[in-house]
Amino acid sequence: MALRLPSEIVVERFLPTARAMLATELHDRGFTQKEVAERLGLTQAAVSKYLRGDVTVEERFAEDERMVATVETIAEGFADGSMDGYEALAELLDLVRAFEDRGPICAVHEEEMPALEGLGCDLCVRGTDDAVLAEREALAAVRRGARRVASEPAMAEHVPNVGTNVGTAVPDAADATDVAAVPGRLQAVNGRIMVPADPEFGASQRVAETIRAAMAVDPDVRGALNLATSEALLDAARERGIDPFEFDADYDDRGERLRAGFRERGGVPRVAYHGGAFGIEPVAYVFGATATEAAALAVDLAESARTE
Incomplete structure (x- = not known):
């Protein structure tokens, strides 16, 4: 597998677009x-090629609203004289940095270097520090769990x-953006579970709240x-010596109520559940x-519940 730098994506895909x-x-x-x-630092022949459409445009960049807005800002600045080349370059560099941080440049890079898939290009953007390694481990744990x-x-x-989600938090998670989960949730379709996307941070508010x-x-x-939540599932847990913890289904202050319940119980149970309420489906957390x-x-637990 060839090694590809994000700067190559910038030169070969972003810049022509x-x-x-x-x-x-x-x-x-x-x-x-x-x-x-003169404005773009090109030859007139090169401009003619761009205008004829004789260059490959990366649609993921061209259709991104941030790219469209940046191009309009620069063009307007050039047209009314309020922007010079230095300021235009600053606008484009800001856009490149945004696109490299879990944006479309990152997506293209992951396609061309599959070892980066699902990592949000954190390695390229922030390096191999402990925080990045913790994020990679969390993403990997969610991928394995979902599979x-x-x-x-x-x-x-x-x-x-409502679907199932699988989550892992980084140590010292401060909010939902520090918890990796699957965007769109796992759904059961014709007896099979579909995993719609690679894990991302901030993809599930409810699972993140429960984990925190x-x-x-x-x-x-x-x-x-x-x-x-089902009796078969809860019975399977009890057969393994797990005492499921029941909590109220209400969403209001659920995180605080779970903390209080866990503390009163003396620790976090392996299974916690609620029986549902008006408009709230019964759900159990493992x-x-x-x-x-x-x-x-x-x-x-599911295998045991099926045989009971």
């Missing part, structure tokens, strides 16, 4: 090809109507997933040190 869009925008505003060439759940046929009947409540009582419990561990227990 930005130039093509700027050339078109300036020409539409009445600039001659010569004037466009484990999706690979077990018995799990499909335990997916609630657990971490407040036991920092080593950083993983969880949600399932549909906890573990990571999403991988939580998923393993959930699969074990």
Whole structure:
């Protein structure tokens, strides 16, 4: 597998797209090809190619509203004389930095270097510090957990109507953006569980809230997933010596109420559940040190529930 730097994506994909869009925008505003060439530091022949569409444009960049807005800002600044080349360069560099941080440059980079898939290009943007390594581990745990759940046929009947999510928090998670989960949730379709996307941070408010409540009582419990509450599932837990913890279904102050309940209980249970309420589906949470561990227990419970 070839090593690819994000700067190569910038040169080969971003720059031609930005130039093509700027050339078109300036020409539409009445600039001659010569004037466009002077503004963009190109030859007139190169501008002619851009205007004819003889260059490959990366649609993920061209269709991004941030790119469109930046191109319009620069073109307007050039047109009314309020922006010079230095300021235009600053606008483009800001856009590149935004696109490299879990943006479309990152997406293209991951395609061309699959080893980066699902990592949000943190390695490229922030380096290999401890925080980045913790994020990579959390993302990997969620990927493994989601695959484990999706690979077990018995799990499909335990997916609630709202879907299942699998989450892992980084140590000292401050809010939902520090908890990795699956965007769009796992859904049961025709007896199979579909995983719609790679994990991302901030992808699940409810699972994140539940994990952070657990971490407040036991920092080593950083993983969880949600399932549909059923007597079969709860009985399977009890057979393993797990005493499921019941909590109120109301969403208001749920995190605080879970913290208080866990503290009163003396620790975080492996299974916590509620019986639902008006407009709220009954849901059970399975906890573990990571999403991988939580998923393993959930699969074990589901298999036992199926045989009962």
